[in-house]
Amino acid sequence: MAAEAGSALGLSVAVLAESPDDAACAVASEVVVGSPLHEDDMRALADRVDVITFDHEQVDLAIVGALLDDGVVIRPGLQTLEMAVDKAHMRAVLVEAGIPVPAHTTVEGGGGAGGPAEKAFAAFGDEHGWPIVLKTARGGYDGRGVWPVDDMAEAAAIVGSLGGTVLVEAMVPFDAELAVMVARRPSGETVTWPATETAQVGGVCREVLVPGRLPPEVVGRAGVLGRQVAGIADAVGVLAVELFWSDGVLMVNEIAARPHNSGHWTMEGAVTSQFENHLRAVLDLPLGSTAPQHAQVANVNVFGGPEGTDPVELLRRGLAVEGAHVHLYGKEARPGRKLGHVTVCGDEAEGVRECAWAAALSLGTPRPVGLSLPVGLDLPSGVA
Amino acid sequence: MAAEAGSALGLSVAVLAESPDDAACAVASEVVVGSPLHEDDMRALADRVDVITFDHEQVDLAIVGALLDDGVVIRPGLQTLEMAVDKAHMRAVLVEAGIPVPAHTTVEGGGGAGGPAEKAFAAFGDEHGWPIVLKTARGGYDGRGVWPVDDMAEAAAIVGSLGGTVLVEAMVPFDAELAVMVARRPSGETVTWPATETAQVGGVCREVLVPGRLPPEVVGRAGVLGRQVAGIADAVGVLAVELFWSDGVLMVNEIAARPHNSGHWTMEGAVTSQFENHLRAVLDLPLGSTAPQHAQVANVNVFGGPEGTDPVELLRRGLAVEGAHVHLYGKEARPGRKLGHVTVCGDEAEGVRECAWAAALSLGTPRPVGLSLPVGLDLPSGVA
Numbered sequence: 001m002a003a004e005a006g007s008a009l010g011l012s013v014a015v016l017a018e019s020p021d022d023a024a025c026a027v028a029s030e031v032v033v034g035s036p037l038h039e040d041d042m043r044a045l046a047d048r049v050d051v052i053t054f055d056h057e058q059v060d061l062a063i064v065g066a067l068l069d070d071g072v073v074i075r076p077g078l079q080t081l082e083m084a085v086d087k088a089h090m091r092a093v094l095v096e097a098g099i100p101v102p103a104h105t106t107v108e109g110g111g112g113a114g115g116p117a118e119k120a121f122a123a124f125g126d127e128h129g130w131p132i133v134l135k136t137a138r139g140g141y142d143g144r145g146v147w148p149v150d151d152m153a154e155a156a157a158i159v160g161s162l163g164g165t166v167l168v169e170a171m172v173p174f175d176a177e178l179a180v181m182v183a184r185r186p187s188g189e190t191v192t193w194p195a196t197e198t199a200q201v202g203g204v205c206r207e208v209l210v211p212g213r214l215p216p217e218v219v220g221r222a223g224v225l226g227r228q229v230a231g232i233a234d235a236v237g238v239l240a241v242e243l244f245w246s247d248g249v250l251m252v253n254e255i256a257a258r259p260h261n262s263g264h265w266t267m268e269g270a271v272t273s274q275f276e277n278h279l280r281a282v283l284d285l286p287l288g289s290t291a292p293q294h295a296q297v298a299n300v301n302v303f304g305g306p307e308g309t310d311p312v313e314l315l316r317r318g319l320a321v322e323g324a325h326v327h328l329y330g331k332e333a334r335p336g337r338k339l340g341h342v343t344v345c346g347d348e349a350e351g352v353r354e355c356a357w358a359a360a361l362s363l364g365t366p367r368p369v370g371l372s373l374p375v376g377l378d379l380p381s382g383v384a
Numbered sequence: 385m386a387a388e389a390g391s392a393l394g395l396s397v398a399v400l401a402e403s404p405d406d407a408a409c410a411v412a413s414e415v416v417v418g419s420p421l422h423e424d425d426m427r428a429l430a431d432r433v434d435v436i437t438f439d440h441e442q443v444d445l446a447i448v449g450a451l452l453d454d455g456v457v458i459r460p461g462l463q464t465l466e467m468a469v470d471k472a473h474m475r476a477v478l479v480e481a482g483i484p485v486p487a488h489t490t491v492e493g494g495g496g497a498g499g500p501a502e503k504a505f506a507a508f509g510d511e512h513g514w515p516i517v518l519k520t521a522r523g524g525y526d527g528r529g530v531w532p533v534d535d536m537a538e539a540a541a542i543v544g545s546l547g548g549t550v551l552v553e554a555m556v557p558f559d560a561e562l563a564v565m566v567a568r569r570p571s572g573e574t575v576t577w578p579a580t581e582t583a584q585v586g587g588v589c590r591e592v593l594v595p596g597r598l599p600p601e602v603v604g605r606a607g608v609l610g611r612q613v614a615g616i617a618d619a620v621g622v623l624a625v626e627l628f629w630s631d632g633v634l635m636v637n638e639i640a641a642r643p644h645n646s647g648h649w650t651m652e653g654a655v656t657s658q659f660e661n662h663l664r665a666v667l668d669l670p671l672g673s674t675a676p677q678h679a680q681v682a683n684v685n686v687f688g689g690p691e692g693t694d695p696v697e698l699l700r701r702g703l704a705v706e707g708a709h710v711h712l713y714g715k716e717a718r719p720g721r722k723l724g725h726v727t728v729c730g731d732e733a734e735g736v737r738e739c740a741w742a743a744a745l746s747l748g749t750p751r752p753v754g755l756s757l758p759v760g761l762d763l764p765s766g767v768a
Contacts, residue, residue, distance in 0.1 A: 007388050009710060289706055322673055323655060328393055340394060
């Protein structure tokens with residue numbers, strides 16, 4: 001989607017991809033086959049471009065540091081990437097800056113029964129109450145690397161599989177989950193899109209609503225907080241700040257230093273999309289307006305359904321849903337794999353949400369368990 | 385831009401291009417290097433895709449016919465392409481169907497002084513009044529192949545350079561030029577976007593305004609006429625119908641059987657863009673809503689300015705114009721070459737037009753001669 005935005009601005013986008021079959025390669029001007037974790041591949045990319053940026057957290061900070069030392073322009077820079085790559089570091093920096101975050105501690109994973117990790121889980125659970133959340137500081141994504149555990153028995157069962165630093169956190173009894181997208185230039189010029197309400201199931205984002213159930217006052221506070229975090233992180237490009245809203249307090253849960261699922265709604269819902277502003281920011285070009293274009297926007301993710309469904313027939317059904325903007329990522333459909341998203345804009349919250357869900361379900365998305373669907377959702381015929 | 389829309393839908397787009405450096409190749413999944421005028425190249429493309437469509441009129445009807453006979457799916461088909469490729473044929477078909485068109489006749493070009501072409505020009509000018517317009521029936525584009533001539537002396541001066549069939553037309557004293565974009569599926573299902581007012585200088589489109597100065601009644605009539613023409617042409621995909629509005633009458637000037645400059649505004653201005661609906665239509669998928677998203681949309685084309693202007697500096701200036709959606713086509717800048725367009729959406733006609741012109745001029749577009757700029761247009765500093 002960043003490459004689509006780059007194409008619209010007449011930019012030439014080179015992609016470093018593991019395989020020329022990666023979906024991004026189809027819309028890139030140039031492809032470098034390789035891995036961001038291999039210095040030679042990163043240098044091959046650097047030779048071809050003015051600026052390197054990331055759309056994931058598979059970042060080797062040592063390689064980034066070496067390239068930066070040699071004058072390669074990488075945006076965001078090391079300070080931001082360290083926070084995005086390492087959740088324990090992110091928490092520490094935010095606490096130092098006085099930003100509210102969930103109660104937490106860190107411990108080195110492993111060690112088996114009775115080891116320091118297990119003892120730390122027990123002590124933390126006893127102090128803050130169960131359940132607690134265990135997260136690997138590095139490498140998590142879309143619910144991977146995150147384990148909510150109800151009691152000490154569950155914590156003990158997984159302690160052996162946890163390597164590296166483990167973040168031990170209180171389970172926040174949130175009233176809502178929010179995300180605020182921020183774009184920031186090297187000069188510090190910063191813009192934010194209106195905060196969204198997000199809904200996750202099993203740590204995987206299922207839908208994003210703008211503004212959702214959020215009162216304007218909370219949307220405004222989230223924007224201020226997002227802007228603060230972007231400054232603390234010295235972000236350049238787009239920064240996603242995921243928040244809990246709990247008992248009148250906003251606290252930072254996660255950050256991502258790239259365009260993010262929580263910002264896909266901006267493609268049709270705002271004057272400038274997160275992808276365009278990410279490219280503008282990392283190229284140090286003026287940022288575009290983040291003003292919303294509609295009173296209500298709903299964004300629902302599309303996941304692979306059961307095997308054997310005909311993708312053309314699914315597309316036909318999804319496109320038959322009037323007003324639904326369908327985005328598919330060109331990935332091979334597998335059950336449970338995130339394949340795309342649907343955005344619907346309009347004046348009325350329940351209407352846009354229903355429409356987006358109708359299209360996502362028509363596209364084969366399994367009905368989510370643990371997420372309350374809109375009241376009265378009328379599924380197109382033929383959808384289970 | 386069609387490839388960007390295809391990417392969003394997860395479609396794989398193969399491009400037949402004269403050179404791998406063509407801008408479209410950068411966003412295509414696959415590139416076949418060759419010419420649409422060579423049967424082998426067209427067959428190489430046909431081997432790779434489910435459907436072939438065109439984004440220009442460089443179409444060899446005999447090759448298209450041969451491929452269709454062999455079962456290749458080409459949309460739109462021969463009946464539409466014949467009208468799009470040959471203006472004399474288009475006029476004849478529309479007259480037969482009772483659609484208003486400018487007074488015209490046809491004659492074979494060439495023949496020199498006193499030949500049949502010169503005699504036909506004189507007879508036509510005497511009957512319908514001077515000036516008249518001479519058009520080559522085939523091969524014109526963006527003002528090329530069109531000569532407005534004031535009198536017999538001017539007509540005589542160019543008669544020797546006119547080969548093939550020449551369309552001789554009355555110069556219509558229009559009150560406005562309009563365009564209506566239509567999308568039509570193989571089944572005949574048809575949608576139209578609201579008609580636009582267009583402004584040409586020297587046959588080259590400079591700006592498109594939605595709805596411009598057009599009263600709703602005329603917008604409605606233009607939509608009906610566009611839909612009729614699409615049916616007569618048996619169009620599949622997007623059809624652009626360019627109209628004159630003259631003394632209360634709407635008449636068809638040109639048609640194009642593809643996404644068209646007059647429809648670029650739909651990318652941000654309508655729920656579904658002309659590019660997405662073109663792909664949906666040629667793939668026989670449900671068409672998207674053509675509802676406008678804003679009360680007013682202005683679209684201004686970007687042309688190459690004097691040599692030596694720094695494209696990055698120009699982009700910086702263009703993006704600094706708040707609210708301007710900049711589209712650049714990845715073409716090398718040359719003076720007078722169409723390089724992109726700017727779209728601005730809003731509530732107020734003069735405001736969106738001013739903003740779009742400000743961005744286009746900032747991007748290096750020479751100030752047009754023969755087109756009245758908006759009153760009070762305030763150019764950003766540094767723009768000549």
